Amino acid sequence: MNTKRQKSMGRLRRHPNVILHTLRTLPALERAIADFHGRRETIALVPTMGALHDGHLSLVRIAKRRADRVIVSIFVNPTQFAANEDLGTYPRTFAADLEALRKLNIDLVWAPAVTTMYPSGFATQIVPGGPAKAGLEDTFRPHFFAGVATVVAKLLIQCEPDIAMFGEKDYQQLKVVTQLACDLGLRTRIVGAPTVREKDGLALSSRNAYLSPGEREAAPALYRVLRECAGAIAAGKPSAGALRQGREAIVDAGFVLDYLEARNAETLAPLESIKGEPIRLLVAARIGTTRLIDNVAV
Numbered sequence: 001m002n003t004k005r006q007k008s009m010g011r012l013r014r015h016p017n018v019i020l021h022t023l024r025t026l027p028a029l030e031r032a033i034a035d036f037h038g039r040r041e042t043i044a045l046v047p048t049m050g051a052l053h054d055g056h057l058s059l060v061r062i063a064k065r066r067a068d069r070v071i072v073s074i075f076v077n078p079t080q081f082a083a084n085e086d087l088g089t090y091p092r093t094f095a096a097d098l099e100a101l102r103k104l105n106i107d108l109v110w111a112p113a114v115t116t117m118y119p120s121g122f123a124t125q126i127v128p129g130g131p132a133k134a135g136l137e138d139t140f141r142p143h144f145f146a147g148v149a150t151v152v153a154k155l156l157i158q159c160e161p162d163i164a165m166f167g168e169k170d171y172q173q174l175k176v177v178t179q180l181a182c183d184l185g186l187r188t189r190i191v192g193a194p195t196v197r198e199k200d201g202l203a204l205s206s207r208n209a210y211l212s213p214g215e216r217e218a219a220p221a222l223y224r225v226l227r228e229c230a231g232a233i234a235a236g237k238p239s240a241g242a243l244r245q246g247r248e249a250i251v252d253a254g255f256v257l258d259y260l261e262a263r264n265a266e267t268l269a270p271l272e273s274i275k276g277e278p279i280r281l282l283v284a285a286r287i288g289t290t291r292l293i294d295n296v297a298v
């Protein structure tokens with residue numbers, strides 16, 4: 001990023017009477033980006049799959065404070081879903097999404113068709129390593145990070161943002177895209193933002209819409225257990241014992257547990273018990289047919 005662009009980061013430039021433009025073709029996007037560059041405006045990208053909730057909107061608000069222009073991409077990316085997953089039923093609320101973005105004075109939504117992102121003959125895949133092979137989400141969704149890495153790389157190349165916002169809720173994904181941007185030498189800085197939670201602690205997620213009332217009532221147990229484990233480990237309890245108890249508590253709350261792990265917060269590698277090593281606790285568990293993930297720092 002050049003110095004002039006860097007200087008204007010962090011400054012909120014007001015655009016009165018902003019009109020929300022929904023762009024669906026690459027030439028239209030290219031023209032808009034060229035316009036922003038021509039005016040030396042900085043760009044923040046917030047990649048989403050739509051079904052926007054307050055977690056997404058908080059990313060948008062942070063993006064607005066950090067760049068002159070905010071592009072929100074809405075694209076339900078088929079390549080990150082396995083055949084047995086919820087691509088067909090993934091919530092699609094496009095009109096409500098646009099309304100929410102309009103209220104935030106966002107000026108550009110990038111909403112390409114599947115055939116624009118993956119035209120016939122498309123044959124390239126980015127298969128990430130490092131944090132993408134940490135043995136967490138990748139164990140249970142082996143297809144997932146190649147789909148995410150490929151689409152995120154495309155979005156970053158298409159939108160040429162100075163920064164791109166990702167929620168810490170998808171902590172492994174945040175690490176994967178950070179590594180990807182670094183390894184591919186992309187000019188975009190990846191910015192992580194804190195998880196937004198319901199009052200009872202449940203992390204906001206588009207998939208919370210799938211929960212029945214009973215499941216919704218049980219769901220905050222994930223965050224409660226994460227915090228209890230984090231507190232115990234911070235107080236000096238060996239992580240193996242804290243995690244064993246945590247796993248039992250999650251199952252007792254009605255979940256089928258995929259994993260509850262303590263990892264190095266930077267690399268996601270298993271802990272080496274080095275004093276002062278930054279620790280992140282990560283969990284994935286299923287309740288009914290809904291799979292939830294969450295994480296906290298220790």
Ligand code: PAF
Binds near residue numbers: 077080151
């Ligand atoms: O976190 C998401 O919503 C998606 O994985 C992302 C980053 C938009 C890529 O499709």
